Amino acid sequence: MFHKFSPSTDVTSQTPPKSSVQRSIRSAILSQWKIGAETLEQIWPKKESLIHVKCRNQVSIYTIHGEALFFQQSDGPIYPSLRLLHKYPFVLPRVGIDRGAIRFLLSGANMMCPGLTSAGGYLPPSEHALPAGTPVAVFAEGKEHAVAVGITKLGTEEMRKLNKDVGVEIVTHLGDELWSQQTL
Numbered sequence: 001m002f003h004k005f006s007p008s009t010d011v012t013s014q015t016p017p018k019s020s021v022q023r024s025i026r027s028a029i030l031s032q033w034k035i036g037a038e039t040l041e042q043i044w045p046k047k048e049s050l051i052h053v054k055c056r057n058q059v060s061i062y063t064i065h066g067e068a069l070f071f072q073q074s075d076g077p078i079y080p081s082l083r084l085l086h087k088y089p090f091v092l093p094r095v096g097i098d099r100g101a102i103r104f105l106l107s108g109a110n111m112m113c114p115g116l117t118s119a120g121g122y123l124p125p126s127e128h129a130l131p132a133g134t135p136v137a138v139f140a141e142g143k144e145h146a147v148a149v150g151i152t153k154l155g156t157e158e159m160r161k162l163n164k165d166v167g168v169e170i171v172t173h174l175g176d177e178l179w180s181q182q183t184l
Contacts, residue, residue, distance in 0.1 A: 005177035010055045011184065014063075017052045025050070025062065025078070029070070032077055032135065033091045043088060044069060053184050066183030071172075077135045077151065079171055082179055085137055085146045092137040092149070093130055095156075095168060096122030102140045105148055106175055111138065113159045113167040123156045130156045136168060148173035 017025070029040060044050065044064060053061040053068075061071045068081045080091055097111055098120030105111060116123055120141035124130060132155050138148040150168040152159075159167045172178050 005055070005181075011053055012056065013054045014184075015052055015054075016049050021052075022050055029078055033080070034093065035088070035091050039088065039091075043084065061178075061184060063184050068178060068181065068184055071178070073171075077133075079135050079149050079151075082146060082149060082172060082174065085149060089137065089146060092135055093124060093128075094122070094137045094139050094146070095124070095130075095152075096120070096139045096141060097147075099141050102147070105138065105140070105170065105173055108170065108173060108176065110153075110166045110170050111148075111150065111168040113154070113163050113165060116167045117160055117163050123159060126157065132158070138168060138170070138173075 026040065026044070029035075030037065048064050051063045053063055055061060058074045059071060060073075061068050063069060067083070069084050070078050070080050072078045080088070085091065095116055097105060097115045098118045100120075101111060101115030115121055122139070130136065130152055132152050134152045136150055136152055137146040138150055139145075140147045148170050149172050150170040153166050153169050154162065
């Protein structure tokens with residue numbers, strides 16, 4: 001999503017959304033992420049004004065004081081930025097990849113099921129199975145912080161059974177242009 005992203009050419013406008021829109025964004029985040037209202041208040045205080053940065057390809061980035069907090073494509077799910085995910089690693093369910101998949105992920109590749117189901121990978125247990133279309137934080141074997149944010153293309157139980165094809169579509173990763181932009 002942010003491959004070859006450049007604010008000078010890809011940002012079309014920056015506007016503060018109406019308060020009713022901000023309330024709907026707050027409620028969407030609370031329903032999609034595994035956080036409570038008090039955590040969201042720490043991330044995005046009610047007194048702080050959100051800035052809606054519209055980009056090409058119907059990508060919306062929401063910033064406070066120029067720092068990208070979360071983003072969305074069209075009317076899809078709202079994803080946290082990696083910088084926000086490093087501060088609050090519990091906001092999204094986590095999946096893990098093995099060491100062999102790290103270099104492919106850092107190149108922007110989607111994560112294949114074998115990288116998630118191997119000995120170094122991690123999928124949530126059956127009682128906490130994730131359905132397809134769930135935003136997830138992707139952690140790498142042996143690393144403390146998330147290395148990417150993605151969305152599951154298959155349910156986690158389906159990934160275990162099939163063990164082939166794309167398991168997680170990556171939307172942002174360490175080293176992409178959104179990560180390299182300190183402020184927008």
